[in-house]
């Protein structure tokens with residue numbers, strides 16, 4: 451019988467906080483055509499001609515503020531998840547990163563060296579995006595075809611609409627919500643609006659109420675819909691009224707229009723509307739990372755307090771919480787079982 455294994459995929463981080471390492475990481479990341487989706491020449495002009503001239507030094511400083519003795523929080527947490535999952539499941543579990551090391555290729559190789567020929571590959575992103583789920587699957591397929599043609603891969607699909615996940619997220623939030631909060635802000639990583647239009651197979655998205663409707667067939671590829679829908683499901687479980695909930699999108703890069711509203715703008719304006727005691731959660735990320743620990747917990751907090759806010763509670767990602775490990779186990783088991791059906 452074929453041997454099976456699991457590969458958990460996260461985004462990846464630079465190998466260190468040295469400016470050169472951050473530059474190498476950003477080069478690989480931003481030259482991915484699923485991330486900066488311009489024609490190669492224009493992408494190279496923007497990334498290598500403009501962004502990589504100044505951003506690595508700035509990002510390296512930011513990484514220094516979150517880096518731990520064991521390394522980047524994102525990788526350290528992904529490894530903690532791996533170890534905990536390994537204790538609950540009887541097939542080998544490895545990790546791989548879309549950018550930098552350990553790469554997806556390293557992860558597949560580590561499994562293949564254990565004699566594994568059937569892999570469940572789990573992109574650790576609750577919502578589908580061209581710049582996350584799609585690029586992971588495309589890269590893994592490229593590597594499989596070129597280097598491991600005898601290996602079969604089953605992919606865990608985005609799980610934003612699975613009750614086991616939204617129950618887990620709601621419970622995690624419930625435990626950390628302060629009693630007297632004025633609003634709960636769901637801050638998701640942003641993407642350029644163009645990415646939403648590109649992945650809309652029906653070409654009907656108007657970046658408006660269509661993304662709220664449940665009936666649109668293109669929603670399996672609509673990041674904006676999946677973020678709103680995650681929020682709706684979680685607040686229903688928390689029994690929170692909609693007027694205590696805000697959704698916004700963080701981490702935009704460059705001059706293109708990204709999906710709105712922007713988190714930084716939201717944090718600067720809501721204190722004037724009477725929201726002084728804010729709780730904030732970042733459900734596009736399953737593990738804390740630069741974008742949550744620095745951009746939200748430090749910078750975002752400063753923006754909110756300077757604008758007149760009084761209390762800011764950052765609710766950490768699911769990280770290696772036991773109930774989340776259980777969700778991962780169930781989603782992986784489902785795909786392991788699919789191998790028997792094919």
Ligand SMILES: C=CC1=C(C)c2cc3[nH]c(cc4nc(cc5[nH]c(cc1n2)c(C)c5CCC(=O)O)C(CCC(=O)O)=C4C)c(C)c3C=C
Nearest residue numbers: 461462463485509524579581639641703734735739740741
């Ligand atoms: C959670 C989903 C993510 C989406 C969607 C996403 C899209 C996206 N990101 C950039 C540019 C950058 N993102 C950076 C960091 C970063 N992004 C995600 C996740 C998503 N990105 C994570 C988990 C992280 C943190 C990595 C870590 O090491 O902790 C960065 C690098 C840091 C910086 O310089 O600010 C950039 C750049 C684009 C352009 C994009 C969609 C088009």
Ligand SMILES: [Fe+2]
Nearest residue numbers: 461639701741
């Ligand atoms: Fe990002």
Ligand SMILES: [Fe+2]
Nearest residue numbers: 655656660661
């Ligand atoms: Fe839409």
